[in-house]
Amino acid sequence: KQEVTQIPAALSVPEGENLVLNCSFTDSAIYNLQWFRQDPGKGLTSLLLIQSSQREQTSGRLNASLDKSSGRSTLYIAASQPGDSATYLCAVIDNNDMRFGAGTRLTVKP
Amino acid sequence: DTEVTQTPKHLVMGMTNKKSLKCEQHMGHRAMYWYKQKAKKPPELMFVYSYEKLSINESVPSRFSPECPNSSLLNLHLHALQPEDSALYLCASSQDGLSGGLEQYFGPGTRLTVT
Numbered sequence: 001k002q003e004v005t006q007i008p009a010a011l012s013v014p015e016g017e018n019l020v021l022n023c024s025f026t027d028s029a030i031y032n033l034q035w036f037r038q039d040p041g042k043g044l045t046s047l048l049l050i051q052s053s054q055r056e057q058t059s060g061r062l063n064a065s066l067d068k069s070s071g072r073s074t075l076y077i078a079a080s081q082p083g084d085s086a087t088y089l090c091a092v093i094d095n096n097d098m099r100f101g102a103g104t105r106l107t108v109k110p
Numbered sequence: 111d112t113e114v115t116q117t118p119k120h121l122v123m124g125m126t127n128k129k130s131l132k133c134e135q136h137m138g139h140r141a142m143y144w145y146k147q148k149a150k151k152p153p154e155l156m157f158v159y160s161y162e163k164l165s166i167n168e169s170v171p172s173r174f175s176p177e178c179p180n181s182s183l184l185n186l187h188l189h190a191l192q193p194e195d196s197a198l199y200l201c202a203s204s205q206d207g208l209s210g211g212l213e214q215y216f217g218p219g220t221r222l223t224v225t
Binding site for chain 1: 114116143151152153154155158165166168198200202208209210211212213214215216217218219221
């Protein structure tokens, strides 16, 4: 059964820093990996989707990479802003299931 | 339009009540999903409808009953719930089912409290 782990569980950085969030999964036979952002008590906002055949995706200040063979993905956030404060979740789809990591709670201090 | 809407936003119900959660999308997506999210936990998949047919039921208790009247609408009927069912219920949709590997779009959720 797929297990998804996110490290760190929480991260606090000053504004302007570049940062990396990590996601690992145990079964490399995935269809895709998706990164989401969730603000407290709200739904999920899709950030980036990486298909299993892709290595990375970029959107604005965000860049996500995928290494299927090692079961890892990273989300790189450049020039962080206080508005980036939220919980970031990665999710993998494999064999008719979508499984989320527990998330990284990010705080960007002004 | 990449919006998934959910109603109501909040719902408080007693253990003997019957209520329904509603979800709607107008993106032409053919797959719709229900997730349950407990506080400070990640979402957990409950049901998947693909082309209006129930394709996945993740061993959810029968007090939760999904319904897909058409490709744009998804309901979750609730009956005889327990206090531990209190959670944020999230609806999502995608162009195709899970094996299509396509992006999922989530609604804002319904915050359910069972008293």
